[in-house]
Structure formats: C-alpha cells, structure tokens
Amino acid sequence: MDGLIILDGSGRPIIQSNFRNHPPSYPLSIVDAFNDALSKTLPENRATRSVDSGDLDPVLYISSTASGPAICCHVEKGGLRFLCPASQDIDPLFIFAFLERFLSVLQEYLQDISLAVLKEHFDVVYQVLEEMLDDGKPLTTESNTLRDIVLPPSFFNKVLSVAGVSGLSNATPAPFSSPIPWRKAGVRHNKNEIYFDITEDLDAIMARNGTLLSSTIWGRIDCNSRLSGIPDLNLSFINSKAFSDPSFHACVRLQKFAQTSSLSFVPPDGNFVLMEYQVSPSAVTRGSTAMSSGGLQNQLLNFVPLILKSKIEVGEKGGSFTFTVTPRSGSEQLKHRLGVENVVLSLGLDSGAIGAFCTASFNSGGQGFGGSRDKEREERAAGVWAWEPNKKTLRWTIPSLGSPSASSTWTLKGTWTSTEQVPRPCRSIMMHFQTPHMLFSGIKVDQLRMTSEMYKPFKGVKIASKAAVEWRW
C-alpha cells in the first residue's frame, strides 16, 4: 500500500496520507485516473456523481503514474471515496481489509462518516490515519489501543481544547500497557452491561418453477461490551451444531471452541463483531426425521413465507407486469405466528425505462374489510410502490404481513414505458424481508458466565433474521 486518499463527492481529494516514497504528482495521477474511470461508467444523463457505481471495478489498474503502473483499490462510504493505491504487487484483499478496518475505526470515532463530519474533525482523521498507516504499512489498528493514542472527539475534549489543555496528557494509563492487544487496560464502567445481537441472513435463488436453486444462511454475532476490569466470559449455545465454518474476533479462544462449541473470550471494550458463521443446512432441519436432500431443500423453502408469481410481458417501448404474492402455508414464520416485516420486492427495469404506473391491492381472503377506516387499512396492507428513476428500479414495499390467512393475496399490477425498442428488464425480482425474533438456525444463547471479576453484569440478547431471495421469472 502506498497511502490513502479520501475524495469528496465531486472527486476532489480532501484528506490524503503522506506519500513519502513517491513524487508529489503520484497521488494526483491516481485521483485523476480514478475520476476518469468513474466518469466512464456513469451514464451521461446522470448529472450527479451518484453513489451507486456498480460498474466500476473495485480494483483499478492504472498503467501510468509517476511511479510506474499501479493498482487502485477503492470503497465508497457516506458519499466519500476512499482510495488506496499500490505500486507494488500486494494482495488486494489486504488493502480492502485495511480500508474496512479504517472505516470502522473512523465510524467509531466520528459516529457518522460524511463530508461534513470529516471536515469538522479533519485533525482527528489525520491523526488516526497517521497512527494506522505508517509509510503504507498498517500500524495500530485496534480501536481499543488507538483510543489511548488519539482521543476521540467528544464534548469533554472540546471543553479541554477550548481551555487549551490537551486531553492526551492526562489519559490515565500509559499507552501500550495492556497485556491484551485488543483491550485497553483499566476500563471502568459505572454500569456493567454486555449486549449480543445475533442476526442471520438467508441468501437464496428461486428458479422459475419455485424450487430452490441455491441457498446459504449466514450469521453474525455483534457484541457491545461495557464491562469493567478484565472480564473473562464464556458464552454457550443451544443447537451450536448449526455453526459451520465460523470466523472469530481475535479474542476468542479457538481451541476452546473446537472442544466445547462455546465462545470463551476476554472482550474488547465497545462494539465489535464477535463471530461470523455459516449455518450448515443439515442442522436446520427441525423435524426429527432424517431428511433426504430433497426434503432438506423443502425445509429451507419453509423459511420463505411467501410465494411470488410474476407475469411480465415485454412489448414495444414498454411492457406490463403482474406480481402476485401469497403466503406459504407451511412456512416456519406463519406456523409460529412470527411477524414478517418490510417485505420489499424490486425489479430493475431496462436502462431506457422512463416511468411506471401500477396499482397495489390486497385481498384478505374472505374476511373482508368494510367502512372507510377499513379501506385505509386495506390500502396500508397492500403496500406502497415507488419508481426510482436513478436506479431504474420499481420497488414495492409491504410494511407488514400481519397475520394472513391461507387465501390472502397481494397483487401489484402495472405497466412501464421505455425509450428502448425492445426493453430488457432485469431477469429476476429481488424479495427482501425481515423476521425479527427468529433465527433460521434455531441457535439460542444458553448462558453467559463470567469469571475473574466480581460484579454481576447486565446481559442482553437480541435476535433477528433477514432474507434476500432472488426470484427468476
């Protein structure tokens, strides 16, 4: 890595690290090459340099800079671009891993990453950058250690700086005195509490005939630790056999996990990702009978509480479509009366699409609403649709499924117009939905034990799951 450059929304560099081994024109040529590549991917009619740049290769090859050919890895966050050029061969994943870490540290320092916030605290950003990247090598990247060296901006620090006193000199313990690299020494909290957020993501592709082509379930445990001293925790689970191919924060003792499937760790202070895992499909089957592989597929299918039938007809300069959504009676969510929320269906129309018009309707399946208030309810139940001209996407949102009966149907009917003679809409419809209070894997936290500290911490666990299902039509 040669350094890091932060660009604002219009492609001007606002902050850049020191490119010590390169001529001053080097970062400039990188920025130019990047802006050039970016402008090529943007359609001309889009006036703003939009955030969405799906077509720009995350790893750009720049053949001529002041230091010879280079690669430029870049990510986007909060309307800003973070570029990392490298003129020597290096694993691009190394760069992306660093960028990711840099962004998460920045997020922690500034709460929000945006042009305004960065400008407000540019001196902090410079200091953090200087500590994290030394001559192109990652130096101190643990946020717990960093907070000892560079003070996060806070109201208290502002008071100090207005008074002309640096907060750093009275940071209590000497930096680097902690025996554990990821945890700072001498942490004290008035209220000792620790929270775990377990979320699972289902990623699936549905074939035209409604069978599952591909599906994976990913899980992740976020942790927010506000515990004093050096707490040694042990977190055990029910149904932990569902964890497959896990990855851990450096604090987790791997051997212990291999033996007991429980997480034994001394947490860093603050927010961190404790663990990420994949759910092995065989562990998901909750029925007691052994399932054949076809049965397994059906089992996974039961995590998708809706059935989508779509009819899309493409004509000249436009087309028409009908989406019909019905509940899947055997699905886990409906069987256990779990709320399914934020169902979003989106269809990318062709690049020449100008606009769409549709009507959404809901048929409760016999129960029927009456009166004007019920009409409102009905309209709300049917969801809202929106046309997003920037992304050329049609989006239909059903805020909540409520408790549908088997014959309930949601329908979206409509047409769209396009400038293209033969429009080519996206070949699939994306469906997103959330099920709070449920995990696909059936994993539950069994208990959290703490040794080595005397106090009783407050513990909290929150679970939720999301799904992104691609329906081909």
Added chain:
Amino acid sequence: MAFNNLAENAERLSRRIQESFQERTRDFTKSGQASYLDANDLDKTVNLSKLLDSTSEREKLDGLKRIIAMISKNRNVSAYFAQVIKNVASPNLEIRKLVYIFLLRYANVEPDLALLSINTFQKDLADSNPLIRAMALRVLSGIPVASIASIVAAAIRKCAADSSPYVRKSAALAIPKCYNLDTTHLPLLMQTLSTLLKDRSPLSIGSVAIAFNAICPDRLELLHPHYRRLCKMVADADEWGQVQLLELLTRYARKMLSRPPDVSAPEELDEANPGQASHEDHELDPDLELLLTSASPLLQSRNPAVVMAVSRTIYSLAPVKERRKFVLPLMRLLHSSKEVERVTLENLRVVAQASPEMLRPHISRLYIRSSDITQVKQVKMRILAALITPDNAQDLLREFKDYVVDTDDKLVSDAVWAIGQCALKAPDVSSSCLSALTMLIRSSNDVAVAAAVLALKSLHQCRTSLTGSLNVVASLASHFDNISHPEARACILWMVGQYARSSGQGTTPMPANLQAIEPWVPDILRKAVKSFKSDPSAVKLQALTLAAKVFVLAPSHEQSCMLARYAFSLARYDLDYDVRDRARFLSSLLAGVNGGVSSGLGSDEQEVDMQEGVILRTPQVIHVLFEGKVAPSDEGRWRSGVLDLGTASLITGVAMQDDYLRQLPDWPDEGTDSSLRDTQDDTPAPFYSQPSLKLQGFGAESIGNFSRPGSTLTTPVVLTPGDSSPSSSVPKPGLAKPHYMDLDKFFASDEEVASEDEEEVTEEELEAEPQTKSTNVATTVAPHPVSVASGGHTSTEGHDAPQPTRESDDEYTDEESDEEDAFLRRG
C-alpha cells in the same frame, strides 16, 4: 507521575477556565473546525503567524489545525516551516502530532530547518513513555533527508533493544525507510534485523517480517534458526503481521523444505519407469507440517487478508489431499462486501481452473445473481465454465440459459459461449445445447445472436462429426438476412465459404456446374454482394473470402463467377485499405483459376506486375483457401497465466513492479537439513512481554503444541555448516537486494515477441477467421495491414479492459435495523 500530571492539568484547566471562560464560550457556538477547510484563504494567512507564535496552546493548536487544513487543500505552506518546527518539543501531545504530520510532509522542502528538530527527537528516544519513543523514531525515520541516515540507523539499533514491543515494532518498520534513504547502511540494518528476528513478542514479529521482505527478501537462510519459533508465533501476531509472516514462511518453505510426497515435480511426470515413481520418503516434512498446522487455525480469522494468506500457504505447500480445507473459508469471504467478493472470486477462479474438483461440491453458491456487479458476473461465469462436467452439465445448461437474458451484455455473450462449452464437455446434453443455440439466433438481442453464431461456429469446427453439421451452417445461412450484428454476419459468411463444398450425397439432381458446392451457397453470395456497400469492413472481408472460395470451387457456374467478380471490383475501390488489400491479394491468388477474378476489368499496372509472379494451380489455391483452419482454442478467451493466489496481478492481469518478490520458487530437489532449524530454545518459553499469566491460551496460541508431540523438546544443539550459519549474516551490500527488472525493458521485450508473431503469419492464414469480438475490432481498427492477418492469433490474450455496461443496479441492501432494541432475553 500520572497523578502529578493529572493534578497539574486539572489546576491549569480550572485556572484557564476561570480566566477567560466568557470570552471563549463563543467557540462552542461557532464550533468552527469545518470552517478551516471551507474558509477563504486570505483571512487565514493573516493571523496564522500570530497564532503559531502565540504563547497560548489553544491558539497554537488552532494555528496548526489551520495549517493542516491548508495542506489538505494542497496549498503550499512551507513558508511557515520555521514557526511550526519551533513547536516540536511542545509538552502538548496533540500539538506535537500535528507538527509531526507537517514535518513529514515538508522536510524535503526545507532540509536544513528540518535538521534543527532532530535533537528533540534524539532526546525523545530516551523518554520514559514508550509512545513518545516510538513516535520519535517514526518521525525521525520518516524525514526524507539522506544526510541523517546514519543517525536513523543508530536510533533504530537502539530501539530494537527497547523493552517495549511497540517500540521494537516501530524499529522494525523504520528499517525499510532507512534502507530507502541510504542503501549503504545495509550491514548495520541487517544486524539490527537479526536482533529483531529473535524477538519473542507477537506484537512486533509481524513488522520484522515486513522489514525482512523489504530489505533482504532472498536471504532466507537467515531464518533457519528462527523458522520453528516463527511458525508457532504466527497465530499470535497481529493480523497484518500474520499476512506478512505467512508470506515469508511460505517462501522459506518453498525454498528450504522438501516437497510434500504427493506433489510431483514436473519432470517426474516424464520419467519412463513408473514403478520407481513412488518416493522413498512418504513422510511429510515435519517442519512443513508444523507450518501448516500452525497456519490452519487462522482460516477462522475475521480478516479476509489473513484468510487469503493462509489459503495461499495451503494451496502452495500442502499435500494435494489436504488442500481442500481452505475452500469453504474462502467462500465465506464472498459474503462480506462486493469488493472482497470480487477479489476472492478471482482467486477461486484460479483454483477452479487448476483443480476444479475442489469447487464442484459448492457450485450452487457460485450461481450468478442479477444483482452482482459486472466484474463479479464475469469471474463467476469463468468459474462455472471451468467446472462443467457431464454430471452437472444439465444443471449448468439450465443456469446458462437463464443468464442469456441478463441485462449485462458481456454476461450474455459469455453465457452463450458457455452453452457451447457444455456441448463440448458433455455429449449427453449437446443436442439440447445445439437447440438452445439455434433458438438464440432468433433472439432480439444482437449480442446474443452474435455470440450464438460464434459458439455454433466453434462447435462446428471442433466436432465435425456432429450430426447434421451441415444443417447448422444451412440454418445459419438462412438467417443471414435477419442478422445485423457485423461479427455474426462475418462469421456466417466464413462458415458458408468454408463448408461450401458439397457433402457429396446428391439428394436432388443438380446442374453439373454446381455439383461441387451446396446449392444454397451462391444465393448467400448474392446476398452478401447485394449488401456489400452497406456492410462494415469485417463483413466485407469475409464476403471477399466467400467469393474467392465459391469462385475456386465452382468455376464453371457462370452466375457465381460473375457475382465474385462483381464483389472484387467493388472491393477494389473500397474506402478501407484493408478491404482493398484483401481484394488485391485474393485476386492475385486466383489469377490462375478460370482466367482470374479480375479478368474483364481491364488491365492496369498491377496486373502487369502479377504476371511475373508464381501462379498457383486450382488444387493449390483450394489448399491455401481451405486447409489449416484449426479450431480456435478457448484458452485464449480468458487470460490465464498468473496462477498465484493473493496477488494483484491476478486481478489486473498485468504484472506489477517487483512481483517476482511474491512469486514462489519451485520446490527444491531436496530440502535443507532439518537440523539447521534446531535451536536451543525449541522448548516453549513464556513471553516476557506478556506478564499476565492468567491470560495465556488466547487465540490459537497453543495450537502448535498439540500438533507434533515430542518433536519440540528432543534435539540438542547441532552445529550448523559454516556457509549458511547465522553468524555469516552480514551480506555483501548490493547482493542482498536483487535487481529490479526495468519495466520499460519488460514491455519492450513483450512487444518484440508480439511483432515476431505478426511476421510469422503467412499468407495462408490471411483470411482470419472471425473469432472473438476483440479480434475483429482489432482487425478493423488496426492502422497497418499486417494485423489483418494476425487476427485471432495474437490479440486474444490482450488485456480485457473492464467494459462499462449498462447494468447499474446494485441491489445491495444494507438494512441496519434501527428499531428500538427488543431484547427477547434479559440476563
């Protein structure tokens, strides 16, 4: 000490607040740091000097922030150098840091003034706070003034023996900086480095690996006594250090250890006596096993770079049967972000092409989503194509058919091509592939049509025994009118010409003069000639070729010959010199056949010239025109060649500077003696840098121990042979760092090869088969006629520049649930 500090500061704080609270409260309301970046420069420069010279720390800080803001905006602020540098010894850490940032950027502008600050840093190197020591060394080594290199080298040496691992880490990182400043200090730096190599702190060891890779990547023999300890420390190093350390150890293993038993050397494959092929030692080198067992747990790291580094280690070192284990962890990375996904897939592609069986079980996870970004779609397509077997061809064919309607044109053409691959690799499904391709010819999407024609062509060439092969050509030809894509049209014309010869089974009685060719061929020629004027050059070239072929096959068919002559006369006055050249060439080739195509056009000087050359007889002409058409190899469709995981060149397809440093050497014929690696301290010793005994066993610290019971304690010290003993570690300067390959030279040599290729193309290949898009673009655009002939042979391995396409929707939803915390379970 800390308490004193605190008390003192508290006192100062209260005093200052008392003094001027009212006056300063307005700073809150203004809260104006953002204004530093936005404000007009003029009013800033006015008070800057005053601020910097002020006695108030607050004002100094204010001034420095303004200066940094100006650096940010690329203003030249070197005028303030002296004023800023004055503050380098400020007791306020924040001020100091800002001064450092300034100093590092402007030291080379004012080297003399920068030297003034060096005393301060030397004093700081003896400070009691490790943070101050480390920072002083970092800044000192960062000042790009060559005259202080010896001071820096001495400082590094001092810090290398520091008690704080953080300072030692800074020392290691400073080594490459000092080396870049002045290479003559290499001996001293090497000495320091070998001290640092003995370091037992996991915090600093990663940086030592960085320094090693930077200044003496080839002196791997220095690692002998440290190898085993480094292996065991990998798991405890910080994540960035793990990557560097694994890279170093992998290179070491490749150079110093013996080959795993089931990985055969390339030359062994040729050995005549297979009975003797089995190795004498079936054992995996224990030192190699140590590295693999210590690295494997890191597959569970949260850092994608570490996972990739371990994968690279396993992929290049492990016995074949154990390689599988990195596949799932790599696949896990596909979920993390689109950037990581894109890079990881490129690595998986290498795996897919080298050992497809490793990925086949997970193939459904590589199916392409319509929301993937363009590059991801392309790489996934390449992986899927590499994984086709008769077993999964049915499923894949169904997938590919779905992709054909994608909005991304590149994916469409790749998918169509892959359908063709299915037909080749799985004979069972070839008929459904064929019908799918034939269906596509009628598609409304030009790109799909063109790709289908090309796929049919290469299928046809690869498998001449394909049932009803001629029907394919005939049905393609019947669509000639409806197809507008130039590439597809050119391709059809070529096929019609190439397969124009009658299959011999005269089903219908034909006029005698047409017996040699299929009956529908002259009609296609007629259509081609008819649209000749409006066709692009690529089509014109193929129309000429078709005309020549028909002319030579059916010389007695009057109408065809007239059509051919007409085509040649049109081409003769074409605007494109490629077309004119082709016409001239073909007409002289045909001079001996039936009076030549140019007869009746009136003789001019050119024809007089031609009379003097050799005139070929008809069979010879036929040979020239029809033979030697090798089916295109699909290898060239997608560049390959770089087969090392985890490199940038893998992604860009272009070699980077210094990439030889990352290329792994081939296994040695025989590993070095394992006693070289025996040391006194093979017994695990407690880390003195980690005083907290209670906390041992973090991470994978103890993983190394259970892997090889007993082997760690037993061996006594063995004296090492003189040559490679660590005492001879001071190298001759200049030898240690290999010469960089001059990039210009590199490209120059590349061009030579390319131009040689072009010259080798003989006339026989002149009618280049339309092959891929890039080929034909090259043909039409190329400024000199030579490249006409080279189409399809040289340019396919060119750089696949990322093609901007229209697919712009990125359905990447990032739904952070911002609802209130609804905890199900409270402890």
